[in-house]
Amino acid sequence: MPTDLTGRDLLLATAAGAAAVAGSYLATGWSRSFVVSPLDQAIVNRTPGPIVTVAIETLGDSGHLLHVALALAVAAGLFGALSLVGQRIAVRTDRLSAGVAAAGVGSWLLAVGMTGALSPALGAALPVAVITALGSGGSTSDDTQPVDAARRRVLRTVSGSLAFVVAAVIGREAFEAGPGPGETPEPLPDAPRSEGVETRIRDVESASLTLESDDLLGMVSPIGEFYNVDIAQLDPDVTAAEWSLTFTGEIGPGRTVTFDDLIDRPVEHRAISLRCVGERVNGRKLDTAVWTGTPIRPLLESVDPAGDCHCAMVRGEDGYYVQFPVEVLAEGFLAWGMNGKVLPTGHGHPVRVLIPGHWGETNVKWLSEIELLNVEEDGYWEERGWEGTGEVKTVAKLWDEGITELSDGRIELAGHAYAGTRGIERVDVSTDGGGSWTDAVLSDPLPDGDVWRQWRHVFDPDGTHDVVVRAVDGAGTAQAREQSDPSPSGASGWVRRTVGE
Incomplete structure (x- = not known):
């Protein structure tokens, strides 16, 4: 045999x-x-x-x-x-x-x-x-x-x-042919939950500069172009009817909040930018949307009125988890809408967390649990050697579509700058490799506390130019010159591009 x-x-x-x-x-x-x-x-x-x-x-x-x-x-x-x-x-x-x-x-x-x-x-x-x-x-x-x-x-x-x-x-x-999840999301429910969102989107977008380039993003990134990073290939499939947020930990009996409970709370429409900790300094993972949701602070105060817990582990349905000090999490936002639409599956439907001024990796999608603790623990990326829960670094971007030759022979340079909740005070542009600097024109500042600004500069070319851009945040601190890799705490350095003949 x-x-x-x-x-x-x-x-x-x-x-x-x-x-x-x-x-x-x-x-x-x-x-x-x-x-x-x-x-x-x-x-x-x-x-x-x-x-x-x-x-x-x-x-x-x-x-x-x-x-x-x-x-x-x-x-x-x-x-x-x-x-x-x-x-x-x-x-x-x-x-x-x-x-x-x-x-x-x-x-x-x-x-x-x-x-x-x-x-x-x-x-x-x-x-x-x-x-x-x-x-x-x-x-x-x-x-x-x-x-x-x-x-x-x-x-x-x-x-x-x-x-x-x-x-x-x-x-x-x-x-499965046709638009996938997140490409044609449903509109938000009727007023009062969606009241004012379209006006808010128009107000944010109206702050955009008038540019020669039609390809550069304005102040609001379309949902289909908003960058997306997850730890796994397959997104959780959770309906609003199934969803709930459970508060656990050192808080006694805990509390569970359903989706209907959440959307009945005070509603806000916030412009918030997100930047990925794993991108290069001039990478493409920086975007802004107008998010619809509710502040998280009242919920935290309801489950821990004495403020006994000092840190919180936030978990998502995909197995992702990240820890914050409670005072940082309390400034956060629970979002169920994006640019006037129901939050798409790829961006965390039904509910995600948005933490102002911190790297995009801290904004847990498919939110399921908040565990309040008194002992600090490492989150998902900290266990893998990263430090992605810190505040985002200041950056000014100069992407390909922001470099345009005008009809009169001049060159228009344009891009976005972002510094988290510190805001952007100005953007400096050099066309001689950093020997001299000129202030760029900036888009109007928005009242939102965590949003990018556009910048624009036009110059007369004379051969090849070593263009350098750097941002200065609201505290007067300039973007760091030294180049660093994304690991472990986000890329830094001036953005350089060769422009001209």
């Missing part, structure tokens, strides 16, 4: 594993019931901090694809192994049905154990059973099939598996 693994066995197992992942994707899409989802989350949570840092600094957003690819490979390997077990059982028992049953039932149990979803697990199990049956068909303990016939059977099975994988991906993409 043959017992050693052959190349054909491994090829069939690989085909079955790929088909299982494709079948699961066809059945569930990129949801929590997709068999890759729990593996992706586990890999994200267990990747050592130094590796995370290298991936962020060298690969940027593409680094996120590495753990997705690894999760896909692991999932395919697990289901392929079960197909291999089924093949061996079929040969050892001389019963094809026993091997197919073992592979199919084992795959279903594995999928259920990984995702907790009973019916969607069939999407992974059925392809494994079918490919095990087709690939092992005709094999017996005293197999006398011609080698060529067995080879053709395996090749047909593998080819069919590949065709299924392609068809499953295309079919699912076609099924």
Whole structure:
């Protein structure tokens, strides 16, 4: 009786594993019931901090694809192994049905154990059973099939598996064709909860400078262009009806707030900018929106009226967590709307936290729990060697679309500057590498306490120019000149660009 693994066995197992992942994707899409989802989350949570840092600094957003690819490979390997077990059982028992049953039932149990979803697990199990049956068909303990016939059977099975994988991906993409989550979000509920939001958006946008470039963002970033960074590939799927915020910790019985409770509280529409701690100094992860929500301070005071707790661990449905001093969190905002729309899934629907003046990583999405404590603990990124909970660093940006040649031959330079709650006092521009400086024209200041400003400068070019820009915050402190990497506490340095011939 043959017992050693052959190349054909491994090829069939690989085909079955790929088909299982494709079948699961066809059945569930990129949801929590997709068999890759729990593996992706586990890999994200267990990747050592130094590796995370290298991936962020060298690969940027593409680094996120590495753990997705690894999760896909692991999932395919697990289901392929079960197909291999089924093949061996079929040969050892001389019963094809026993091997197919073992592979199919084992795959279903594995999928259920990984995702907790009973019916969607069939999407992974059925392809494994079918490919095990087709690939092992005709094999017996005293197999006398011609080698060529067995080879053709395996090749047909593998080819069919590949065709299924392609068809499953295309079919699912076609099924989900159209705007995705966050691209066409619903309008906010009718007044009074949305009263004044459109006026507020227009007021913020009206502060934008008049520029030659039509491509540079104004004062409000469209939702579809707002940068987005998450720790995992798959976003939690939480409805407003299901959502609640639980206050726990050293506060006695605690408290739970439902979505209806939250939106019945006093409503505000705040312009707030967010900047990613992992971006380069002139990176593109800086945006502003008008957020609709309610201040968090009254809720904190209601659960801890004596102010006994000094720090708070804030948690999201995606497993992310970050800790703040209570006095910092108390200045925060619980948002359920963005630019006059219901908060999109990718930005934390139904509710997220916004902490004024701090790096974007502190603004927990899909908020689920606030644990009030007296002992400081590291948050998600601190455990990985970052210090992303501090105040954002001052920066003036000069992106490609902010460099425009005017009809009269002059060059317009424009961009955005941001310093958190310190505000922007001025932006200095040098066209000779920092030898001399000129004040840029700034957009009108807004009453909001944590928002960027636009800047503009026009000059007559004379050959190639080494352009340098730096911002000065509201306290009179200039943007640091020294260049630093994003890790561990955010990039710094003057922004330099070569402009002209």
